[in-house]
Amino acid sequence: MVDYIPPALDWVREQVELYESSGGTQGNTLLDTGMPCILVTHTGNKTGGIRKIPLMRVEIDGSYVLIGSMGGQPKNPVWVYNVRANPDVQIRDATEVFDMRVREVTDEQERAKLWAIGVEAYPPYDEYQAKTSRKIPVFLAEPR
Numbered sequence: 001m002v003d004y005i006p007p008a009l010d011w012v013r014e015q016v017e018l019y020e021s022s023g024g025t026q027g028n029t030l031l032d033t034g035m036p037c038i039l040v041t042h043t044g045n046k047t048g049g050i051r052k053i054p055l056m057r058v059e060i061d062g063s064y065v066l067i068g069s070m071g072g073q074p075k076n077p078v079w080v081y082n083v084r085a086n087p088d089v090q091i092r093d094a095t096e097v098f099d100m101r102v103r104e105v106t107d108e109q110e111r112a113k114l115w116a117i118g119v120e121a122y123p124p125y126d127e128y129q130a131k132t133s134r135k136i137p138v139f140l141a142e143p144r
Contacts, residue, residue, distance in 0.1 A: 005049035016052045024095040030056065035122060038064060039092040040141075044078075045085035053079045056122040057093060064091055065114045066102065066139040067122075072131030080137050091141055100141040111138050 007013045011031070018027030019039050030037045036057035044051050058065035068080040083089060083102045091098050105111045115138055119125045129136050 002043075003049050005044060005047060005051055007051075007053065012054065015054050019054065019092065020052070024092050024097075027054075028094045030054070036094075040066065040079065040083075041090040041092070042079060042082045043086040043088075045082045051079065051082060053077075056118070058118045058121040059093065060114075060117055062143055064093075064100065064141040065118050065121075066141055067115075067118045067125055068137040068139070069125055069128040072128030072136075074132055074134065076134065076137060080139075083139060088144065089141060099144050101144040102139045102141045105138045105140055114138050114140065 007016055015027050015031075016039060020027075024039075028037060028039075029035055037054045038057045038059075039052055039054055041050060041052050043049070055066055058067070066083070068076050070077040084104060087102045089100050089102055091100050105114055115125070118138070125136070
């Protein structure tokens with residue numbers, strides 16, 4: 001059996017625990033912003049452990065845009081490497097849970113479209129990109 005590895009940051013771990021333990025009725029907004037978020041369950045690429053991370057809810061036609069912003073930090077968040085290595089994920093969107101397959105969006109036209117949709121849902125993404133020299137990765141999680 002694969003072990004669950006909780007997030008290292010206290011606030012992230014607490015949000016994941018609240019989201020999961022409430023069946024998605026609580027913890028489904030980002031901190032005190034009131035902006036909706038999803039919970040992505042993925043597999044660690046080094047540990048093989050089960051990981052969970054809340055991300056902004058950017059939904060289009062039953063798929064989800066996942067943006068590896070990490071607040072504009074110089075490095076990608078760890079989940080980026082995990083979904084690149086293990087693209088099958090589970091997404092909890094409030095009380096609903098979906099099995100999804102993630103693909104990194106490398107086509108510039110598609111990426112620009114999805115980025116714009118992401119920024120519309122969560123405007124700070126543009127500020128995060130301005131803060132870092134790395135190109136923030138964009139993924140699309142689609143039903144499998």
